Amino acid sequence: MQITRRRALGAAAAAGTFAIVGRARAEDTLKIGVVSPLTGPVVEPGRIQLNSLRIATDQVNEAGGILGRKVELIVEDDQSSNPGAVLAFSRLAEHDDIVAFIGSIRSTQMKAMAPDMLKAAKPVMFGGTDPSLTHLGNPWLFRCRPNDSYSARVMTNFCLTSLKLSKIALVHSTDAFGTGGEKALLGNLDKAGVALVLDQGYANNQPDFTPVVLAVKSSGAEVLTSYFTNEPDCAVFARQLRQLGVRIPWVGSYSVISPVTRGLAKNALFGTYGIADFAEDANPTAKALGAAYRTRFNASPDNGWTYDAMKVLAHAINTANSTDAAKIREAILAIRKFPGAEGEFNFDENGDGLHGYNIVVNNNGAAEFKEHIEFTD
């Protein structure tokens, strides 16, 4: 086909029209910025979180959107690293029309991004569980998972009250997550007047845990508690623990009960208790998310915090009846008894939305919901 001046002008005019329509459509949407691992080693859990977020976004849009506008997600890749997360957030912060953000499940990434989030001065929903994140003096951070002080509290209560065992050993990673959990557990045990018989840190990505296992074995502990960051580390430790004959009850943070660890360690983890923020049988919202996830992705979700983050944001912005950041913040802080997949949201003045955890037991390889423990003080 010969290109004539008239055809060229016609094509340019059509392209211009599409651009104007496209811009108008883009301006009609309400934008939420999302920092998510699209590449790198934690891309798989990142994909599950993004899937749950998309389910919530579609449900919000089907129900009429936010302030009558469709929600549009602007996703930036954090490359599974702290520098990547900082870069991803700075890219999102350049969009003036983004109303709020959904941050990271990784505490260390949240700490890295927190100064830029303070400058952006817009609400950020996040999933990192290091308790200090909501005590950084940053009023824009809102946590959609229970923090580690609650997991430590549940761990303490479960060991002392349910299992009635007070000689407790702790194995934890020496990264931000592991030391955060350690501090929280020590604080709770201290309140109960109990001292750990072993407090053993380890560096991530170890091929062998024999020295740690032998330390647990010789400590005289009646029950083992743990904060493992990486699931393969937890699986290697579990296998060596059982091989070297340690059979005491084990109450761990989520990694001990996650599908990946259960798949790797198999029977070495049978009978262990996990402190989990998400359990499908814990409440009707979690059940509904599980069903929707299976229908759409033919798999089960292992968390619901991004789903809750979108639902909480939609509720808060609609309640505030404004996209003004300060008004949204006030509306989030006023949320009470909001049913989420991770639990009932009651935001406190620090920005923590959830105040309880589930206890899940590994029953011959299947994670079974045992009980939910909620704190009101």
Place this chain on the structure above:
Amino acid sequence: MDVLLQLLFTGLGIGAIYAMVSLGFVLLIRAAGVVNFGQGEFSMLGAYLLVVFFNVLGLPYLLGMALAIVIMAGFGVVFAYATYWPLRFRGGLPVIISTIGASIFLENMVLVLYGPSSVQIDGLFDAPGIQVGPVFMDSQYLSILVIAALLVTLQYFIFEKTLLGKKLQATSQDKEMASLLGIPVVTMVMITFAYSAAMGGLAGMLVAPILFVSVNMAGAIALKAFAANIIGGYGSIPGAILGGLALGVVETLGAAYISVPYKDAFAFLMLLLFLLVRPQGLFGERIAEKA
């Protein structure tokens, strides 16, 4: 005493893993004068091949291992043509950079194909191990120790007692002279790459039931295996073995009796000490400039 014996067994098991990967480094250093930073990725690829043959296709374990070793040998030749051959006249550094680039490519290729999640694979034996007095001997660690000993013997025999080994060494020392003497230099280099890749792949398959199979499974091990190579004596076969075993025992005992979080630091502290006090390593020769 019981604890010490258990720690020694585990340290030797971990050390044998370092030693096996270190042997792959040594082979290429001796025969082709090349430091291959893709050695860890050879191990990772070998482990994934075993996953495909055993977990996915359901072939018998040993047949799966044999097939994986053959494929890895072929891959070694492809790797040589891609990373070494075009740069063979440009000195060591470009080849090192080339192998680093290839290792990044291989890691990302596997990441795209299999994703980042670790995969569980069974060990050589159904039994988890045997209890000998106070010491529990993990069956996979025992397998690694035995196979590492056999490989050391085989490698020593090939290099020191066979014509092929002499040709490989001659090729490493002076390619032009070796060529003048009628040694097929290209074939020698390719054989070395094939053997090194097969050896790396085997190490990965043996480690896989302990560490699980993942893209990053061999990164830290390859780094320590290279450190073992320096400690044992750069390019020395007995040095690689002894360096690997020493590294495994030192870091395990250091973790148990001094500090678990600083376990990795003990290995590299040992490397630093050797570089300061005995840079030629345990079995290396002092290098001096010719007058």
